[in-house]
Amino acid sequence: MPLQQSCLCCRKLICLLCLVCPGRCIRLDSKVILNATRSNETLWRYFFPQHPTWDVSKNWVPYTECLIEDQCWCFHVEGSMSKVLNPRGAEKAFTLATGTPQDLTRSSQAKEDCSCFVPSCPSCCLFSDMRPAKLLAAIALMRKLKITHVVEDGRYGGLSALIYALHGFHVTSIEFLPLGHVSAALGSHGNVHLVDGDSRQKVVEVIEELQTSNAAVAVIFDGLKRFEAYEVYQKIASKVSLAIFDDTNIRDGFAFRQMLHERNHSSWSTDSRTFGRVLRAEEPVLQSLLQPLRGRKFMGGMEKLGRFHYTMVEGGQWPSEGVCEAW
Known part of the structure; x- marks a missing residue:
């Protein structure tokens, strides 16, 4: 009988005499997401406050001033x-x-x-169509993965970039057609770097530059969508820990998810049945803070955030091992 064999998860050799695996992998699945979101009470209270304010430093808001x-x-x-x-x-x-x-x-x-x-003033007014449950899952998982830098494709209203920065990440936010008041409001924030231009080139350039600083990177595609975003992702997949593709439950989204499955990507989506408790916890917040938007039509669907979901995908720098544990 051999004294060593390959660990089924991290594929490192383990000693059958001591039965200790050098590391145990963290996989991208519902269990990991739920543990990450539910175990962080501070994040939970920020995104799902019992008594929401309009102060983004205290809790999630859909827009600021x-x-x-x-x-x-x-x-x-x-x-x-x-x-x-x-x-x-x-x-x-x-x-x-x-x-x-x-x-x-x-x-x-x-x-x-x-x-x-x-x-309402020269350098204010940010907004975001990224619903709180999606931000909670992203930030909770990125913390678990020890992500240091978020590359955001698609700044639009800028508020999601600010929220990532408020929760401790360095952010590079890329936008093809920047809004002037958004650029002005974010320009003074030290943890947010603004890049304007075609994200099909800029995402690749930014992530290649980050490689020189040993940053742990997550990329969020909220400008380019689905298959077009995936073309860019293929160029940088080996250099990021996590990729998030927004709006994968609309238009050709389910075909996109099927493609991920056929190519054996480890992925998870926010409309997973197991995420239902989190989505239900979000409902009172959306009912309260989206009330001023009812009956209106916004470009991007700000008035109906509850219908949009994203898909997370393990990147090439996804950690191969977690805390060393006994089998």
Whole structure:
């Protein structure tokens, strides 16, 4: 009988005499996510407060010092979403259908009006369409993985970047069409670095640069979506610990998840049945803080955050072992 064999999880040789595995792997599954979210009471209270305030330093909010305007573009434009403040915004606009900035001045969508957020002061007003349960799962897991740096593809309203920074991560936030008040509000935060440009190139450049600093990196695709984001991910997969692909339950999202499964990626999604208790805990917060948005239509669906989910994927730098434990 051999004295050594391969540990089924971490694939390191173990001594059958002492029966101690040099390390035990942390796998990306429901158990790990639930343990991470439920064991962190401070995070739980931040994202699901019993008595929510509008202070983002105390608890999750959908937006900060913003005013709501109802005469706005229904697609992402540069500068300001307000048609009043940015009447020529459609000349450089982005929709998921176009994929790249285009002049949509003559489009039928340009004639529609949506609601949007405008600043109540020169350098304020942030917002986010990343629901609290999704942020809780991401931050709790990233802490467990000892992530040091978050690379965010898709800044838009900027609030998610700030929330990552408030919870201890260094953040590089990339945006193709930056909103002026968002850039101004985030520009003074020391843990947030803003990069403007095409994320198909910028994500790769930023992560390659981070390799020189031995950062433990998570990348969040909230600008590029699903298959387009995956093309970029393939270029940096070996250099990140975790990747998160947003909006994988809409449009071609389920085909995207099937592709991940067929390629043997270890993944987990926030609409997993086992995550139901967390989603139920989120409902009172959404009911309370989204109340001012009811009856309005926002580009990106700010008024109905509860319908959007993301998928996490193990990256090439996912830790191969956890705390050494006896078998």
